[in-house]
Amino acid sequence: MEIDRKVVEHVADLARLELEPEKIEPMVLFFRDIIGHFRILEDCDTSHVDPLSDTGGAACPLRADEPSLWGNIQEALDSAPLREGSFFKVPAIEGEEGHDEV
Amino acid sequence: MTRAFETVIGLEVHVQLATETKLFCSCPTSYIGKEPNSMVCPVCLGLPGTLPSLNGRAVELGITAALAMGCSINRNSRFHRKNYFYPDLPKAFQISQYDLPLAVCGSIPIFIGGRKKIIGITRLHLEEDAGKLVHGSSDGRLSGTSFSLVDYNRAGIPLAEIVSEPDLSSPEEAREYVLAIRRLVRYLGVSDGDMESGSLRVDANISQKCTDGRWGNRVEIKNLNSVRAMERALEHETVRQRDILSGGGAVKQETRHWDDVAGSTRPTRGKEEAHDYRYFPEPDLPAIVVCDPMVRRLEEGIPELPWAKRERFEMEWGLDPMDSTALSERLDVAEFLEGVVAAGADSGISANWVRTDIMRILKETGLKADELPFTPEALGDLLVKISKGVLSNTAAKDVLEQMYRKGLDVAAAMNAAGVDPGGISEGTLEGVIRKVLEANPVEAGLILSGEDPSGKKKKFLQGLVMREIRGQSPVQDVASMMDKVMGEMKKPNGSSV
Known part of the structure; x- marks a missing residue:
């Protein structure tokens, strides 16, 4: 895939970042550097190697279903930049209703 | 020329698993009606440095539901990160499953007008729920506010997503399918299946197949908050898509939002393409290894x-x-x-x-x-x-x-209840019948003189007797005793009414 302005703008959009126009071109070069580095790795023949997604090889431990309440909720709420009552407060999401990806 | 269409529907049903704790932390799941953010911890708040710890019960419930639908359980399944930015998702990714779900290839029967139809189940996977957003201020004001409020009590609640094959061919079948899933998860104790409280949520995919072999694009419908809403949305969408195709147009592949008040669907924001979610294996969770004894134990419990x-x-x-x-x-x-x-x-x-x-x-x-x-x-x-x-x-x-x-x-x-365990004696019954006949001489007279061909008067009197004896004798005993008493009355020397 060719890394160009469009790709950078798309990624910025996904990340909800506003990039000033003059910052896009340097970012294209930066992306190319990073992706280029990984392209070097593509030269390795991995056809005989199974994909590796974790190094431990152990099975995922299963936790017992026993509830406990965390004691520092207030601290977490206090450390939020904005709150209203016990809600966290974030800038309004414009033009979207009932986002329900899950 | 009018074309004929076939509706093709596939459903994604999310059921909240009936666990005590969240999928990756020990926070309680009983969040309904609780103070916002009162059931959260560093894990479900997505604070840096935390690690998920998988709830074994959620895995068991997922496998139980999958086994009941005849699915194959993947002996090695895996969690993936599904990345997207939205404030209801504190980590900016959802831990879900992707190419290696917990279970695949099952089915569930539905019954339409007495006819059985088997609906294929593509997969069942586990994932965590997102938090809840309140658009507007906490005093309920919706418009004119520049903030949204976030409650993470629901973040991390375990869900099983059950994906059907596109085997459903009408809104009615879709309804029966959702009801069948709901019955099953309730029956197994896997979930309370309550749509009103959001324990069971449905997204629908619907397209039209034309008899000339052409296919309309698939549309995903969201915001289906009840079985009725889903049925209405599918009916509306069937008509909308058929109108477009009949007019020679093309159905746009998109996600549409059901507006229950307006009774119509409308396009929602352009859904990020699958590759935009940048799925990758969750590095903090090794593979879920399901061993045969575990499957056998769960199977035996069904x-x-x-x-x-x-x-x-x-x-x-x-x-x-x-x-x-x-x-x-x-x-x-x-x-x-x-x-x-x-x-x-x-x-x-x-x-x-x-x-x-x-x-x-x-x-x-x-x-x-x-x-x-x-x-x-x-x-x-x-x-x-x-x-x-x-x-x-x-x-x-x-x-x-x-x-x-x-x-x-x-x-x-x-x-x-004042009911004699032996029933009431024949003598008592006879006494009651005589009393009732005496109190209703007109009806009794009509019966005796053969003027009750339909037997209605007789039934009426039997009813009065049953009421008098509070049903302590079977009705056939009352009937035969009444016949006996009336037979005696017919005799010349019998007492007259």
């Missing part, structure tokens, strides 16, 4: 399934489909009924009593059948008494009332 029970009730007991469906919907009710029949009661009478009286009591009290103050054997005893003619239906209902209100056994309840 009771006879509702559709199998339903078929057996019809085959063995001759119940009609309405009764067999209603009585196999809940495991507690089905098992109670089986207990009643095992105690020797007639299956038809038992089914009738459980479907009406027991279901009414369960509805009134909110109890489960195994929490009733009397056992299925006790009800069985009572119903045997009806079959043997010891008790009438009416008297038995009085007795049941005492068993339920006062928690009495059958004998004590019969006493409390």
